[in-house]
Amino acid sequence: MPVYHRLGKIPRKRHSIFRREGGALYPEELVGNRGFSGSSSLLYHLNRPTSILRITRCWELAWEADPDPALRLRHFRTHQLPPVPSPTLDRTPLLFNREVALSLVRPEGADESFYRNAQGDELIFVVEGKGVLESQMGELPFRPGDYLVIPRGILHRYRFDPVPIRFLVLESAGELRTPAHYRSQHGQLLEISPYCERDIRLPASLPVHEEPGEFQLLVKSQNRLTEVALDHHPFDVVGWDGYYYPWALNIEDFEPRVGRFHLPPPVHQTFEGDGFVVCSFCPRPFDFDPNAIPVPYNHSNVMSDEVIYYANSEFMSRKGIEFGSITLHPCGLPHGPQPGKTEASIGKSSTSELAVMVDTFHPLVVSRQALGIEDKTYYLSWQERNDA
Numbered sequence: 354m355p356v357y358h359r360l361g362k363i364p365r366k367r368h369s370i371f372r373r374e375g376g377a378l379y380p381e382e383l384v385g386n387r388g389f390s391g392s393s394s395l396l397y398h399l400n401r402p403t404s405i406l407r408i409t410r411c412w413e414l415a416w417e418a419d420p421d422p423a424l425r426l427r428h429f430r431t432h433q434l435p436p437v438p439s440p441t442l443d444r445t446p447l448l449f450n451r452e453v454a455l456s457l458v459r460p461e462g463a464d465e466s467f468y469r470n471a472q473g474d475e476l477i478f479v480v481e482g483k484g485v486l487e488s489q490m491g492e493l494p495f496r497p498g499d500y501l502v503i504p505r506g507i508l509h510r511y512r513f514d515p516v517p518i519r520f521l522v523l524e525s526a527g528e529l530r531t532p533a534h535y536r537s538q539h540g541q542l543l544e545i546s547p548y549c550e551r552d553i554r555l556p557a558s559l560p561v562h563e564e565p566g567e568f569q570l571l572v573k574s575q576n577r578l579t580e581v582a583l584d585h586h587p588f589d590v591v592g593w594d595g596y597y598y599p600w601a602l603n604i605e606d607f608e609p610r611v612g613r614f615h616l617p618p619p620v621h622q623t624f625e626g627d628g629f630v631v632c633s634f635c636p637r638p639f640d641f642d643p644n645a646i647p648v649p650y651n652h653s654n655v656m657s658d659e660v661i662y663y664a665n666s667e668f669m670s671r672k673g674i675e676f677g678s679i680t681l682h683p684c685g686l687p688h689g690p691q692p693g694k695t696e697a698s699i700g701k702s703s704t705s706e707l708a709v710m711v712d713t714f715h716p717l718v719v720s721r722q723a724l725g726i727e728d729k730t731y732y733l734s735w736q737e738r739n740d741a
């Protein structure tokens with residue numbers, strides 16, 4: 354987590370007597386990862402977080418694979434996916450392996466129920482939409498271009514402004530974190546980091562709900578969802594402190610790097626997980642040597658599947674993509690600029706591209722659900738005769 358944070362009222366010492374008016378103790382709860390050895394926060398509730406009324410149902414989440422395993426460069430037009438009711442229950446899986454999963458969702462509205470992902474950290478890239486991420490640790494307003502980092506186990510819910518909502522969702526089996534080489538031994542983001550603590554937004558307000566009743570929680574674990582009924586509103590936290598909470602970074606606050614000649618993708622790295630990295634391609638001046646070729650050279654992915662989500666319709670080395678496209682360039686096949694793109698880039702002074710890249714170190718599987726939005730001729734688009 355970025356920094357120590359606290360909201361609301363907490364006792365001076367942890368695990369000490371802390372009473373509300375009337376004399377009842379505030380139930381204390383540790384929320385974190387890696388048992389008692391990872392980052393955590395201590396929360397003080399009005400009610401016991403354990404007061405379950407009933408388990409109402411449980412169902413499997415089916416992530417089916419494309420039955421054709423042949424390697425090819427692939428392109429999916431995610432803007433063709435229809436709107437769906439829920440931002441958490443109706444995500445369309447697109448690409449996955451055991452370490453990371455990518456899905457997309459265009460919710461028509463918010464959930465009434467509360468959601469906790471107990472099997473992975475979530476990174477939400479807000480393609481479109483505005484609203485508030487409500488959580489046990491308080492409220493975090495979000496806007497287009499935000500990365501919302503939601504560590505596992507944190508109960509949350511979205512509240513949307515009345516505008517179209519579109520999320521790219523990444524689930525990470527390992528801990529999602531700032532890149533290790535950006536951090537000091539004490540966790541501070543270094544001067545070489547393209548963003549720093551000033552760019553990171555934390556929950557800033559903590560509404561306390563004292564509401565008895567029946568409230569539904571949806572808990573994701575072992576690729577199943579379990580619906581749990583609680584006897585009180587779960588956002589009843591009067592105070593908390595620690596290093597474990599949801600946070601936001603806007604892609605516009607990522608400071609892009611530029612060289613005299615082309616710099617490789619690691620300079621765009623924004624996050625890391627176990628088995629993958631996330632990079633941000635942001636508007637920037639091009640390389641400044643008169644002989645520089647701004648677009649990348651052909652490259653053969655080694656131990657890396659490369660996924661790019663195009664957050665606008667421009668990308669310096671690609672053609673035929675659109676806002677909302679996802680390309681997958683798998684390990685085993687080289688890729689590079691499409692015909693005409695290299696020559697066309699020479700002498701250009703800047704790019705306005707905006708894209709999110711996920712490089713995985715183990716191969717990804719394409720979901721069956723992604724096949725319906727696939728541009729099936731993409732892998733042929735490097736043919737000169739297709740140059741337009």
Ligand SMILES: [Fe+2]
Pocket residue numbers: 652659682688
């Ligand atoms: Fe690439």
